[in-house]
Amino acid sequence: MTQGQGDALHFYPPDHPVSGAARALIIKGGITWDDVSPGSQQDILSGVGQAFAEAERLFLFRLTDALTPYEPLDQLFAIEKSHVAEAKKATKTIDPEPKSVGPTVGSVAEHYLKAHKPSWAPKTFKSREVRIGYLVDFLGAKKILSSVTAADVRAFSEGLLKFRNRNTSHVGKCFLEKQTDNVAHRISDTGSLESQKRQGYF
Incomplete structure (x- = not known):
């Protein structure tokens, strides 16, 4: 003691x-x-x-x-x-920042197209499907929708204006491969693209 x-x-x-x-x-x-x-x-x-x-x-x-x-x-x-x-x-090892949760870009796009398909003409549906496909390809199907930023949207819009025209060779299928830094080989109807963006197609 x-x-x-x-x-x-x-x-x-x-x-x-x-x-x-x-x-x-x-x-x-x-x-x-x-x-x-x-x-x-x-x-x-x-x-x-x-x-x-x-x-x-x-x-x-x-x-x-x-x-x-x-x-x-x-x-x-x-x-x-x-x-x-x-x-x-x-x-x-604990992640200091909580991960984003919620629907993904891919799942929301799929749901959107499925919901509107009955009211769209086949040609319209195909056109919208292609355009929305560009967005999903650019952002990533697994990206959480709530994590998409204004910078992402601006980058996508700028990428659209760099799309190759259909007469050039080596036109790829993915969003990035469809772009070109050669202005002469880009689509000429940029006004149509801008109009479509304003209408919410992109």
């Missing part, structure tokens, strides 16, 4: 919260406080007092950091360093 343990009875009188908690623990064991020897009472009070102090440190730590594993300062409650390291490593 250390000097600090020997002073425990003096520091924790019967009406002290630490003393009350220590006595409650003894009662749970089926004995009374008076059945415990003075030396054991000192040890119990000292241990409970240390637990109270460590709990307060933990509370203050969690006020500013809710995730980092807590390392007890009191060696009575210390855990192996390897366990702490593993816990910290696991914490760092």
